[in-house]
Amino acid sequence: MTLAHQRSLARPSKVLVTGEFEFSAADFNAIAEIAKAQAGIDLAESKATLVYSRLAKRLRALGLKSFAEYCDTVCQNEEERGGMIAALTTNVTRFFREPHHFEHLRKNILEPLTDQVRKGRRLRLWSAACSTGQEPYSMALTVLSVFPDAAERDIRILATDLNPHVVAHGKSGIYRKDELADVPQNMRAKWFEPVAGDSDSMRVSDTARALVSFRELNLMGSWPFKGPFDAVFCRNVVIYFDRDTQSVIWRRLSGLIEDDGALYIGHSERVSGPAVSVLKADGITSYRKKAGLRP
Structure with a gap:
């Protein structure tokens, strides 16, 4: 008590x-x-x-x-x-939620880095509140649309959440067929496979799942990684925090983003605090990290 x-x-x-x-x-x-x-x-x-x-x-x-x-x-x-x-907390999520974020990721982050990644550059993405996994797998499918051979490249997606149950769901990669409604048909055909004994569900393919590492993480605690990340999705999380805590989270996130990397946030959220000086708006609830600056 x-x-x-x-x-x-x-x-x-x-x-x-x-x-x-x-x-x-x-x-x-x-x-x-x-x-x-x-x-x-x-x-x-x-x-x-x-x-x-x-x-x-x-x-x-x-x-x-x-x-x-x-x-x-x-x-x-x-x-x-x-x-x-x-x-x-509410674990409301779906595949390709806020589709403009994935379009921005593809056009503004992944495609400009194509040559560098093919020459050996590392590419790191982070889903900072992954829920049951639809967000990081949407990121993985977007990566595969640009790098079909991503398994042969130095490409990794970190997916974290404080809820162990949703993390376990994400690791399984199994979703009901009706949950795949927002996944383009060509992606469904290529990157999902049937589940033995369950005709109502599909599993994310081994290739796509191999790109994503799921971990339990409380954003209010320590972060056992240093980045930098080329893109971070932290959407509909800070709405649960007071203003001071929001500023701290934005500052910590911006410190782990690569120069010219992206931060994607929820539609009702706004970056505040010290991070404002190092992040610039770059579309709807999308930000880019200014080069050479730290919060």
Whole structure:
């Protein structure tokens, strides 16, 4: 139990949500405190109903009787802290979501580097919140459209997420056929294969999967790599953070991007803080790193 929760229990706390479980301001504040410390998530009290609906499922799964019990569990159990963060974040994704980003990647980053990469230059891309893998695989398919022989080149895509369950899904590379609706037909035919015993699903081909390395990573923690990356996708992530934390994330990301490399962000996000001085807008929610500058 957090110190804030202990203090709030010493005095009456208003009820924010009534239902199967009573959800008080003390419960909400304890959860918000943990979410901020664990993953940088900034929860306003106006989100109380959303938090309740997401976490009530966790209480039922754990057989708990109250949110006070749940707060105790989260404080004492690291695995459940991860489960709480996963429940509070939204893993909405699809193949080639925001298609202009992949078009920009192909035309402005990959194609201009064609000769250099064929002569041995390394190419590194990062999907910084990969969810269930559709984003990094869309990046891989875009790479393969320019470098069909990417397996023979020094090309790698890093895919990270703090949720181990979505990382495991991404590693499997298996998706329902209806999830492939936004994948161009020629790519589906070339880079996806049937799944034995499952006629409703397809698996990303070994060639495309080999380009992508999936890892668990909390963006609020240390980053065990140095880059530089030629392109970074960090979309619809910082919307969960307060303004100061957003600035820190943009600064850290921009420091790992290659000169003239690209950063792609969510449609409702804007770069802020020190990174503004080293990134220039280059299309819809697309930025390029200015040469020779560091945030």
